[in-house]
Amino acid sequence: MTLSTDDRRWLAERLQRQAxxxxxxxxxxxxxxxxxxxxxxxxxxxxxxxCATALVSEAEAKICGI
Structure with missing residues:
Protein backbone atom coordinates (compact mmCIF):
# COMPACT_ATOMS: atom_id res chain seq x y z
CA MET A 1 0.00 0.00 0.00
CA THR A 2 1.28 3.44 -0.92
CA LEU A 3 0.45 6.47 1.18
CA SER A 4 -0.30 9.83 -0.37
CA THR A 5 1.81 12.82 0.60
CA ASP A 6 -1.04 14.19 2.73
CA ASP A 7 -1.43 10.84 4.48
CA ARG A 8 2.30 10.71 5.19
CA ARG A 9 2.23 14.18 6.69
CA TRP A 10 -0.80 13.36 8.82
CA LEU A 11 0.83 10.16 10.05
CA ALA A 12 4.12 11.97 10.74
CA GLU A 13 2.29 14.59 12.82
CA ARG A 14 0.53 11.83 14.76
CA LEU A 15 3.85 10.05 15.40
CA GLN A 16 5.41 13.31 16.56
CA ARG A 17 2.58 13.85 19.06
CA GLN A 18 3.01 10.31 20.36
CA ALA A 19 6.76 10.86 20.64
CA CYS A 51 9.72 7.15 11.91
CA ALA A 52 8.06 10.56 11.63
CA THR A 53 11.22 12.07 10.15
CA ALA A 54 11.51 9.29 7.60
CA LEU A 55 7.88 9.75 6.54
CA VAL A 56 8.27 13.50 6.13
CA SER A 57 11.55 13.15 4.26
CA GLU A 58 10.02 10.64 1.87
CA ALA A 59 6.98 12.87 1.30
CA GLU A 60 9.19 15.91 0.66
CA ALA A 61 11.34 13.91 -1.73
CA LYS A 62 8.24 12.99 -3.74
CA ILE A 63 7.14 16.62 -3.93
CA CYS A 64 10.59 17.68 -5.15
CA GLY A 65 10.72 14.83 -7.65
CA ILE A 66 13.73 13.18 -6.00
Missing part, protein backbone atom coordinates in the same frame (compact mmCIF):
# COMPACT_ATOMS: atom_id res chain seq x y z
CA UNK A 20 6.23 14.01 22.70
CA UNK A 21 3.84 12.11 24.98
CA UNK A 22 6.38 9.32 25.42
CA UNK A 23 9.07 11.91 26.21
CA UNK A 24 6.87 13.54 28.83
CA UNK A 25 6.05 10.16 30.34
CA UNK A 26 9.76 9.34 30.45
CA UNK A 27 10.44 12.44 32.53
CA UNK A 28 7.60 11.62 34.92
CA UNK A 29 8.83 8.06 35.33
CA UNK A 30 12.38 9.24 36.01
CA UNK A 31 11.16 11.66 38.68
CA UNK A 32 9.09 8.93 40.31
CA UNK A 33 12.10 6.64 40.62
CA UNK A 34 11.42 4.24 37.75
CA UNK A 35 14.61 4.50 35.68
CA UNK A 36 14.04 1.35 33.59
CA UNK A 37 10.56 2.39 32.53
CA UNK A 38 11.82 5.92 31.88
CA UNK A 39 14.56 4.59 29.60
CA UNK A 40 12.10 2.44 27.67
CA UNK A 41 9.74 5.36 27.22
CA UNK A 42 12.61 7.58 26.08
CA UNK A 43 13.72 4.94 23.56
CA UNK A 44 10.15 4.69 22.24
CA UNK A 45 10.07 8.45 21.84
CA UNK A 46 13.25 8.39 19.77
CA UNK A 47 11.97 5.56 17.55
CA UNK A 48 8.70 7.38 16.93
CA UNK A 49 10.53 10.58 16.00
CA UNK A 50 12.76 8.67 13.60
Missing amino acids: RSAGTLSKRLARSGQPDAARESRELSVRLLR
